[in-house]
Each structure stands twice: as C-alpha cells, then as structure tokens.
Amino acid sequence: MGVRRLVGWSVSGIGAVAVVAAFALTAYPSNRLSDIHAEYVKYLSGKDTITAYIAYPERPTAAPGVIVIHEIFGVSDFVRQTTEQLAKDGFVAIAPDLLSRGGGTPAAGDSARQRIVALPPDQVTADLDATQAYLKTLKAVRGDAIGVIGFCWGGGQSFRYATNNSAVKAFVVCYGPSPRAEDIARIRAKGLGVYAENDARINAGLPDMAAAVKQAGKDYQYAIYPGVGHGFLRARDKPEVADSAWRNVIQFFRGQLEKK
Secondary structure, eight states, X not given: OOEEEETTEEEESTTOOOBOOOOOXXXXXXXXXXXXXEEEEEEEETTEEEEEEEEEEOOSSOEEEEEEEOXXXXXXXXXXXXXXXXXXXXXXXXXXXXXXXXXXXXXXXXXXXXXXXTSOHHHHHHHHHHHHXXXXXXXXXXXXXXXXXXXXXXXXXXXXXXXXXTTOOEEEEESOOOOOHHHHTTOOSEEEEEEEEEOHHHHTXXXXXXXHHXXXXXXXXXXXXXXXXXXXXXXXXXXXXXXXXXXXXXXXXXXXXXXX
C-alpha cells in the first residue's frame, strides 16, 4: 500500500513506522455534539457483574459504539473523561471496569496494577464480549458499528481483542504492546495505532508487528508522535500533540463506524 495521509501527516505502508515530523497547532478537536449524558451501569459477564461507565451523545439517531479499555491504573479520571469526550464526538462510549469481579478499581494505583497484570486473558476477552453484547441491547447504539480503543495496557488489549472478535468494526491502539504475530492473521477490522517517539519499550516491538501485519495483508496504519512519551494522551505534556493525535482517532472512528 502506498503513502496514506492522516491530517497532513504521512504514514508509509501498512504498519510501517513513521515519525511524525509536524503537527497542527490546534485547540482540542471541535465537537459536533457538546451535550452528553453519563452514568454507571451494570451487566452480566457469565455469572459475574461488570460495572461500567457509559456516556451518550445528544443526537437524533442511533450512534456507533466505542468500548474504552482502561490503562493499568483501572478506571481513572482520565478514562472517564475520555469516555465523555468520545460521547461529545458523537459516539456512545463505554468503559468497563475489568476489575469488577474483585470489587472494582481500588483507590491505590499500585494495587490496581498488581491486580490488572494478573487478569486471565480469557476473562478479559469474556468481559469485553459482554460489554459489546450490552451495547447491542441499547436502542441508542448501532449494533453493527462498534469499535474499541485502549491505552497503555488497554492498548495492548484493544489489539488483542481485534484478534479475538471478528465483529469489531474498528480498533485503536494507544501505545500498547502488540499481539503475537500468528494471531494478527485473525484480525478482520481496520486499525489505527498511536505511538510516542520517547517510548522505546513499546516501539521496540513495532518492526516485528509491522512485518506480521504486512504478511497477513491487514490494514493497520500507525504513526509515532514526536517529542512525547508513553501515556502522552493522559499526561498532555504537549497538548498540541495530544489534541492532534486525538483528532486522528476521531477521524478514523468516524470513517469506519459512521459509514452505512
């Protein structure tokens, strides 16, 4: 595949690494819809109850849905704010607390990290499946247009979920690790990757991932954003870079989920 442009930035080939050399000095992406409704909901995953934070846009028609997979810190203020922002951008967004079985995200970050790294992968998949199933019960959601986004640990889970659920229509990976090369062949959705220049730990795996994506013939475009590190969408050390990256995320989701 040739060069693809994302808001003026060149990204070469399927999965090829591109250090973004320039970015638009813009304010936070303008929202078509500014009024939202947000609340906590509960639903079953097997015999267990999952708690999730959900946000709805105000719009006259059913909206695409986006599952938000939290960082290794669990459901934080950043995750809730991101869920709300997705609603402002026109999506019904839901962030499941993947620590629900143990009482939910603890106040102490260290405790959350210890519990999240111990989560069984199949349990995570089952809980994300339950979240997707819950979205499909909502009349305000287009059940045929559900995507997923994750950050850090959740970014890796977003990538992994795309290998496990062929019904996912689009996935976004924000500075998360890649799945095994042999699993990438199972992906059916188009994906978008958001990576940071100063994140050698994650970026070290990109060449092998890019080769696997190319070999499998999958559509996963990604960019490495300059002068920022891991977690830059949360840290916002360079808000103009974070805002521009978010603009690309929303453009991607609209392109994949809003088409009929």
